[in-house]
Amino acid sequence: MAAKLFTLSLAMTSITCYSQHTYPTTKKVEHSDDYFGVTVSDPYRWLEDDRSEDTKDWVEREVTFTNDYLGKIPFREEIRNQLRDKWNYEKISAPFEEGDYVYYYKNNGLQAQSVLYRKDKTGKEEVFLDPNKFSAQGTTSLSNLSFNKKGTLAAYAISEGGSDWNKIIIIDAVTKQQIGDTLVDIKFSGIAWQGDEGFYYSSYDKPQGSELSAKTDTHKVYFHKLGTKQKEDQLIIGGDDFKRRYLGAYLSDDERFLIVSASNTTYGNELYIKDLKNKTDFITIQKGYDCSSGVIDTKGDFIYVLTDKNAPNNKLQKFDINQPEKWIDVISETENVLTVSTGGGYIFAKYMKDALSYVRQLDYNGALIRTIELPGNGTAGGFGGKLKQKDLYYSFTNYITPGTIYKFNVETGKSEVYQQPNVKFNPADYVSEQVFYTSKDGTKIPMMISYKKGIKLDGKNPTILYSYGGFNISLQPSFSVVNAIWMENGGIYAVPNIRGGGEYGKKWHDAGTKMEKKNVFEDFIAAGEYLQKKGYTSKEYMAISGRSNGGLLVGATMTMRPDLAKVAFPGVGVLDMLRYNKFTAGAGWAYDYGTAEDSREMFEYLKSYSPVHNVKKGTCYPSTMIITSDHDDRVVPAHSFKFGAELQDKQGCNNPILVRIEVNAGHGAGRSTEQVIGENADLISFALYEIGIRKLK
Template identity: 80%
Template structure:
């Protein structure tokens, strides 16, 4: 049965590339030009088609009102002190963006920054905030429409008076040096192509002196003589050292340190890109570094700046993956065992003080602060526990609830269980499965299988009001910890990269088969979901195994694996993916799973909603446009292919509450509708 949908017409323009003697057709190359009138016209027609299709779903507005209802609770962050004020973020419930408040010593509270005033529709967000050491100066970054290009605004934190012009940058931190100014990173704005899709591959570090123009900023390092794709400058807490991380990919970095008291040159601490090493803290001449050098599960070491080649262990590597933070004069070691947290407190000599008692099995985050702090804050969450903030007394290790959100959700009514399944090559992979109590394992439960599997990123248990509504409507939410992630350290990450990338897809397929074999669900009631690298996961899985699931949501995905490295910062992902230019073998491997190149005529693909945004300058929308066009042209059955294009939004960060609710309304209602659900359970 052929598709009967009248999709918007997508023209084909002959274009051929050649890789190692193999010709590859690219008839939708024209869709890569996001500024062209014919692309804009196509986008508008696709938006119209998608909205018309979704409008016919009878319970779509019910889902929207359920989401709005559960979303509408007060959200308050942990407090932090800067200068004479205590700051915290608060969202009343449905505000587009959270507001930054502050309280003075007398207890008077005022609004400090309200991002909802930055733009009419709440699509300009606060993307960064950095105070100088005294807390009397602040630099905050704003992102317009979700773009990775940011503007840094400089302000007197006491009077709230703005001075100097905004500083334009991308992928930048702000590192204040006394009251003089700050270090930041930027690329030259692309001359060829649009600012959203042009290549950005030479990062430079500048110093902005207060009271001057950006055009007068001093270049510290970067450019043709020191060409690196990513550079981050940091300042040690005592303002003695300028610390430089430099990298060409998203994995592996060089480390350089400059002693500002001596005005010395940068001292190379780690050259080459074989390891990930970051400075955690400094104490006089001692530099504390967090590294995977000869430690795939990470360790904390230290060295003396006068003898930087001799490193000694502070917290040695263990069988569990480590991350660290500092605060209150202590080091907090956050370990992950099968994607679940446990935390230990150490002194700076590596002596164990205590293990922190956590409220349950889940994800603990935070434990950071200033050295003088007597209390630190952390959050605890899992798939059925809304994120709760705790206050920790660093002297005695006692935790108290600081803020418990008033979400309309009762964890007692839900189950979240961890299972282990076996992938195609025999690898054991963990998965969390969450659902409402009383669920029958009859193979008929709507199920979202969500995955990521890349870039050493760990997917750990966390609560989401969207998943709460999904489970409330009888759904199962399942999350496997796929290879390519960081859940079991560097070896786990590397097992899902380059010519082992298909391990990730095989893990995802095995997760789906486990759920089906064990009666949780069946192909007719399963949806695949993932964003970014997870969008690639969904695109590759649905083209490899179109029979695995009924519905697919490739979100802001990397879908053209032969050309991903031609746009914005895409070339930096080569550690995970390899590129089509590397070798004939790498080209053939990428082409064998690249979603855009593996859509075939005569195949029935799942009902699909390709999700992207017009301002995504991380994974350009061309990936989604081309994949959607291929699917619409070749779909052989009557399962729809929608391309949902969010306007005035980027890769995901900084979207307004309304945009997030809108997207999730469409995801949940489309999934249920395509699974044949006619009405919601009362």
């Protein structure tokens, strides 16, 4: 498809000449809560009840209003067709070996879900699992898959409509026939096989009330023995005698050690190890939640652990299971953040410098074998495999380089292209540059700015400013078809690596948590101001976007600085900061946010930026499309419903407030290709329309 260029209509007054919007009527109720003697009204509390007829009726009316508005955008279908056209290329994952087969995922272009294929030793290809046959609409996805060590048995988890509640199905991996009953009500779980006997998994008791929104806070690890009923599964750890919000169980590669990570928030964990060979009880390796540690491999009696204990950028240590208190450095901490993988008998140290990757290959004593030459500046992932595997695989991508898979030989250090996608996109026509700007308090922040060559810095470029800023999550460069369409048509895509993320380790994360959370919003605001000052864009041409914690980022930014941008996209956001911890696993986010019950000071701080509580009557807010899903049981849709109701009631100008509600979808994972294309077609179309574009040329 030929590149498109945006053109503004001759009558620029159309930007401000909307008719007054008639939003769906939203009732208010008399409800308030007391926090440390402060009364806080909550007139839309009724929207938290996802099972009520009133809420369902409101949702239907909001969906109709949103669809009617989006339906008037003249180029909406053209954008959708552009996305479909560019999305339609074959996508193949890195292969992995299990038993006598080599497995890989493949999507022929527009399939709702990727299909898992395999080849035998003769090279014969067959479909192993096709998630597109799990449901008629393609909204049931494959969320987990695990094989036993011999590759003869497999268990896979499915998510229906994007829910975090999963089912596990067990099959004979050779014949592909199901074995035994389907396990149900599984949530936040791995699948760890122990020989041919069965596997460990994690779940919660089914909550009373709404499965979508009811709190889940007592995780349990079970062992499921093949051939038995789920109700007979053995409780290994968890429950009232060992109450933890999150419990994850996994086995060492030699199946000698059962390792359990226990935590109550999304940061900090305890470690417990059971020596199955010597039949010990669980040995306490790390108690308390002051640091995060994870076992990455074992060698005989030695356990290798990646930890940030006294090392904010992480280090790799090891200890003898017989002396678990004596930890020895294998890879010491450096100025750059470390993650680790293993394969082929080696350790791969993957570092992040200013959000960009570099990788070193080491032996198990930490001695350097080589620094791996990557294809360029961007993000490298992979370098994992089995002990005897000599060819490993890694991916490389950045904002203008489609993800390419490379085969890497662990002995020679040579890389070769294994799978290069045939995307209708020419990286040579684009620029992706890294800049550094200064936030309100003087902190230096990196930002990647990507765009088509030849743009003029005249302040009139449509720009999406996207970020996340939380939970130690790092935004490293990666290619996206959606961003390709945006840039191909003259748009700029900018991503600042703001505080709260993990780009510079634990200190960077902590600088955006609890009473420091506003640093995150100030970093984001400063990024927008930088783009406008340097002429990349201006207020009238800029959209701000983020999802989940990034939805909070957008919601807080637009209520703190409604004049910063023309358009806002708070996606599946945490928007009621006084009540987020009341739903599903929300209480586990308290490390980042704190809760309104912690103290008067914490309550007041949360209330001061909580998007739902900071919408002011008569203020002109950006044209806003709030994005949520009816099956989101991670960040319940009530956040978005209440924020939308507040904005529609108090909006002080004719900028529209839409609430886009995806049906049969959850927090984001597992959505069908058509759902993803549909949402992004609406996002791009709405952004362009609201900044004044009336036709594509």
